[in-house]
Amino acid sequence: MTRVTLTPADILRWALILAALAVTLFPFYWMVNTSLKPGPEVFQSPPTFFSANWSFDAYRVVFETRPIGRYLLNSLIVSVGATALSVVLSALAAYGFTRFFVRGAAAFVLFLLFTKMLPETLLIIPYFQIMASLGLVDTYLALILAYSSFALPFSVWMLIGFFRTIPRDIDEAAIIDGASRLQTFFKVILPLARPGLVAVALFTFIIAWNSYVWALVLTTDANMFVVSVGIANLVGEYRVQWNELMAASVIAALPVMILYGFLNRHLVSAITAGAVKA
């Protein structure tokens, strides 16, 4: 370890970084702080930044009195479903693109890029009309199809990058050894592409988990609310119990935070591929 000497420039730099970090993270601190307070203390003025009364009561109450468990389950089902569908379709497509000469491939990839940029509010109208006429409003299927549709272009895009790093000689060796194309794909290439598949799957899961407007439109039955809609819906109540609401927010945000921990390495390529719907 070399000796660290601090110049005035270093001190200024760190002061600025820490100030920016404070602004960035303060809302999260306040979310956690509020979620740990007992009900009356939430409405105390001036507000308390630390409290001797911190407890997990609000978490217990929000689970007991609100269908948060149900919301989480709905989000989980929909997100896992969308992830599975999207990863299967995109892995097949990315393999097709990187292993074969496909007429119109460049045009298709360009089309993928444009679909990532479509305003989702525009698509929601016809999508809602179609789902309503098929009787699929308030079903998991409607949300799974919607989430896969906007995760798919991104997944194909990222997987093309991953599959490209696996030499085509490996496919050819497998085929010369007597494997069929599908066997080669499932038994040779997919295992090699596993890190890429995992990254794409996690990102798809996060996209689905974080999504809001589609579920807002496509669910009317409170039993079918996903967690983002369920929580935002609590705000509309007559008197908002902020400590419970913040506890629910912590629970909803936590899975995503943990998943991002695993994804740090892929952030830049994913962010440019449009991993997150703004």
Added chain:
Amino acid sequence: MTVVSDSLSRPALPQRRRGQATRPGLESERWHGYLFIAPAFIFLCAVIVVPLVKAFWTSLERTRGLNTIFVGFDNYARVLESEAFWNSLRVSLSFTALCVAMHVAIGLGLAMLLNRVVHARAVLRVAFLTPWMVAPAIGSTVWLWLLEPQFGVVNYLFSAVGLIDSYKAWLGEPSLAFGSIVAVDVWRGVPFVMLLLLAGLQTIPVEQYEAAGIDGASPLQQFRYITLPNLKYFIVVASTLDIINTIRMFDIIAVMTGGGPIGATEVLPALLYNTAFRANHFGEAAAIGVLLLILVLAFSVLYVGLTRTHAQEGSR
């Protein structure tokens, strides 16, 4: 090429080379490629292309009660004649311009600060990214509490340091509500730009700065003559992507204001949503959507053009 500029450009696909000897066993099964792509292609047609066509079709129709009639471009005429649309366009454009400008300015500043940090950079990067990781709907819910008029901590902190002399209804007054929405979007959007620009900064060779330092260039001159020219492409691409993302942004507004008060935060996606799902005028909403799409597509074409030109220059 670097990771970033690589992923900013389009993925390389197999090219058929003229006169290339066919490899045994591969050329004969060329049509297999289509089989692998077919499921994704059919799926995207069903869930994106069909709704898109239907949206355009809906924009030419009007439904009143149980009757749906074809009205041609009448919905567009109505939209373009309405004060609400022009207000919304104004709000959308100023929201996008303000947010993107601040994302880029703050993002660039942070990226430059972090680029010089040797220790704990990975940890800092993740910490700065948290606003962007959490669901916009959840982040906005937290901000609703921070900005709450009576018990919100923002009012408390701002009046404690003397920024305001009385508690404000941040989301209740038009100009304050617009500013608040911009602030929340800046909080959420800076990390995206910061991450891209940080990756860009890392492509600049340190030797350039060392040489400039030896020649006696001031930090400001180094920024002007080394950082900015090297980073130009990254800044332009990040801004374009950010414009496309910000102009479509709806979640924050949906949760925090719904477009109010009196249209102050009614960006185009919010106007579209309110027209469709509050007023039940699907035809006019679809027309607004098509106009929004045209706006987004203009920037998308710009983005694709930029990355393609860059990729070609890079491969030369």
